[in-house]
Amino acid sequence: MSGRQAVSPRSRRQARLDLILEAAEGVFADAGFEGASMSSIAAAAGLPKANLHYYFGTKEALYRAVLEGILTLWLSATDPIRPEADPAEALSAYVRAKMRWSRQRPQASRVFANEVLHGALYLQSYLAGPLRALVREKSAVIEGWIAEGRMRPVSPPHLFFAIWAMTQTYADFDPQIRAVLDCPPLDEQAQAQGGATVLQLVLGGCGLA
Amino acid sequence: MSGRQAVSPRSRRQARLDLILEAAEGVFADAGFEGASMSSIAAAAGLPKANLHYYFGTKEALYRAVLEGILTLWLSATDPIRPEADPAEALSAYVRAKMRWSRQRPQASRVFANEVLHGALYLQSYLAGPLRALVREKSAVIEGWIAEGRMRPVSPPHLFFAIWAMTQTYADFDPQIRAVLDCPPLDEQAQAQGGATVLQLVLGGCGLA
DNA sequence: GTCTATATGACGATAGAC
DNA sequence: GTCTATCGTCATATAGAC
Structure with a gap:
């Protein structure tokens, strides 16, 4: 040395x-x-x-190295979804975490989106492995909440697909959103309104509003 | 001749x-x-x-020619959203039309998604023109419904972003959905369950469930 | 109108000087 | 370890025979 x-x-x-x-x-x-x-x-x-x-x-x-770095982030936001948690609070926290990810790491979101859009060649093993396992685990938690009558029946995996889609659209489809709202830099207010709308749909759809 | x-x-x-x-x-x-x-x-x-x-x-x-053909389809599904229509029925019909588009024209959806994902270079004028106008028109209809107390207050443009995201994800993120659900060909049942979940979130979020 | 053969340029990758 | 110069490949596009 x-x-x-x-x-x-x-x-x-x-x-x-x-x-x-x-x-x-x-x-x-x-x-x-x-x-x-x-x-x-x-x-x-x-x-x-x-x-x-x-x-x-x-x-x-x-x-592949870029993708690896992104994947670790993708798996780390479901923590609030635990059996003993309050469904409304847990889902709200998860949605907020996903919205934050779209706002703070839009490039990562778009690399991920592009990869899946074109067949997920390099992600197959991740999608069918850790991600599937995570969804199964968290789906069981949600099924538990439903069985206890703490929220309306819903297909947990499809609820995840919906949350991912609604939150990531603010990163992935940013040009479309900016063009429709006519606000070249997506301002704080629009982001907040988007987050509120996503929350309203998720909580309302789960009978938690 | x-x-x-x-x-x-x-x-x-x-x-x-x-x-x-x-x-x-x-x-x-x-x-x-x-x-x-x-x-x-x-x-x-x-x-x-x-x-x-x-x-x-x-x-x-x-x-550009491929994109042109896709764009005409994109603008034609909002018809059910009219002032005199029933909000629940109109939104349901719109969501179903969008789900049908994802199922029947997944390739068109993915070409569109890829274009927007990478900056919408060739679509700027369309997004800021006809699409923005359409969203403004239909947003006014929804604002009317809200003012009449026929549905819960919601930001209409963000409601559209959410519906687009949730429905198109079944075409654009198909590899991810198939991997998580563990069903190589996305079967009829999964599609139906996805459509039902999207409907539940939209109607529940708008207080129409 | 249609297709074969080719020009031109950009890309990923590497050899080899430093 | 780092960078300059270059090689081989494959892309778009076209010229010209049919």
Whole structure:
């Protein structure tokens, strides 16, 4: 271990990796996998193109690395849905968490959407594995609430599909929403109104309003 | 007008155009604009590659033609939403029409989704024009229903965003839904259950359940 | 009108100097 | 470890025979 460098090699390498991953997420979100070029990602990261190949080998490997980072986020928002929780509060917290994700990580949402839209080639194992397991677990919790008469009967998996769709649309279909509302930068008020509407549909549909 | 051909040149030409457009819609849906190649579209149509350029000139022109065909469908489903209609019946009919579109024209839905997801470059004028006008018109109808106390207050544009998202997700995110439900071909029952759930959320959220 | 053969350019990837 | 220069491939598009 030579003391020549102020920053350890590992953290320097990690900083480069993160820089590339962040740039790649943005370009993949804007252009999709095929539309994104290694040149444009390199330009976005402010690095020479060959540097990307040094760190990640291939474009596909870089793409998979970007997806990996996104997936961990996707699984972490269902925590509030637990048997002993209040259904209305738990579902509200989940919807709010999903809306926050759309607002704060719209690029991640769009990379994910693009991947699923085109067949989920790189996500099949994740969708049929951890995600399916998570939905089954949380569906059982909701079925329990229904059996106890604490909310209206509803198909839990389809409730999840609806919540995902309604919340992610604010990231994925942002151009459409902005055009219809005529507000080039999607303002705070529109976001809040969208969140309120989603909540109203979810709670109303579950008989929790 | 020579009688040499059994079929008139115009209809023969139209048949070729339709054949190419249908093949192109499928390939664009699977691969996106950048991912689709003229060769693959030609192969799907069973024609030589140069034939496509003869009829449409460029790949971009072909893509725009595909989008045009899809847009006309998009605007035609809001008919049931009229001032004198029953809110519950009108919204139900609209949701069912949108679910039918996802089931019967999933490729069109995915081409549209991909276009909006990547910035709606070719759709800006449509989104800010006819679509915005349509939403304003139908929003006024819904505002009227609310003012008359016939349904719960809700932001009409966001209600539309929610309905679009929930119904189109069955076309656009089909791989995710199939993986979670563990049913390779999305069966009749799952579709029906999805439609019922969407209806329950919309009607429940609007106080019409 | 239709198709074969080809021009032109952009892309991912790498070799090799530093 | 890092970057410049370059290779091979495949894309769109077209020229020109039929």
